[in-house]
Amino acid sequence: MTDLAVEHQTPAASASDYVALLKPRVMSLVVFTGLVGYVAAPGHGDPILGFAAILSIAIAAGASGALNMWFDSDIDAVMARTRGRPIPSGRVAREEALMLGLTLSALSVVTMQLTAGLLAAGLLAFTIFFYAVVYTMLLKRATPQNIVIGGLAGALPPAIAWAAKTGALSVDAGLLVALIFMWTPPHFWALSLLQKDDYAAARVPMLPVTHGAKVTRRHIFVYALLMAPVGVAPYFSGLGGVPYLAVSAIGGLAFVALAARVLLSKAGEGDARENRSARALFVFSIFYLFALFATLLVERSLGL
């Protein structure tokens, strides 16, 4: 038998590569919306159990990110935005991302079950399944409605946290889910107008690729019109106070105004100056969601 000595040529993966597999930026948004769901839910709640519930949601989001990077490494290798990720750049093997994702999925669901019982753990498991299997494996490469339906996975964390604290779901929890669900399409379509060529090269059927920029701009505007009232609704259900009403009403109007600017522009048609409106809407959409949830958090923290 010959000498089997092999020199591995792959660069050594560092801890930060494994952290990158967990999509920490997505994780931070999920932690924030989950935290607000937990704080806004009725009851006192144990701080240790609250911390464990939010940590479980964060780990589950990270696990979903790793499973997404495992499955989508071929797409990530083509797109400029994702080319430097750990798998396409060769620093982490695909199988490692898969194992990390599966291990963290199991750990997060078990921890949630120990912390908060079956409803929250079941919802968490469903969210991971929905993001990793329904969105990543089934929808993303199949239909331009991918982010509309897949957005449910990103919308559920406040309801999971709500269920973790109260052991039940309510209309208020549903409103928080509905808000993120309606916010997701205009947020991602604004981004996809800017990255249309990348998605086309990777053969991802995003709306601007399949139906063109004009149809996408119209969709953004319609969804903004539908989303703005959903943003205000928590005031009328009693979840939010007057400060929330003010922030959500002004924020919603600004969102619709920016979406109207996108509608009237030629964003996504190759002219960098025309793309400014889509970039402005994308940036503002992040601020809008953050402001609404932060207002709820402040209101509850101050006992308003």
Place this chain on the structure above:
Amino acid sequence: MSGIVLTPEQERARKRRNVWIALSIVAFVALVFLITVARLHGAALEAPR
């Protein structure tokens, strides 16, 4: 010599990864302990006296 030979940099990276895995396991054990204490405490408060 047979088998896979790692470069010194890869060996250092493996060591660092192992330390992180060990720390993660310790943190998980501590978390389960704290969750158990918190739940027992909550159940004790709710129990009829």
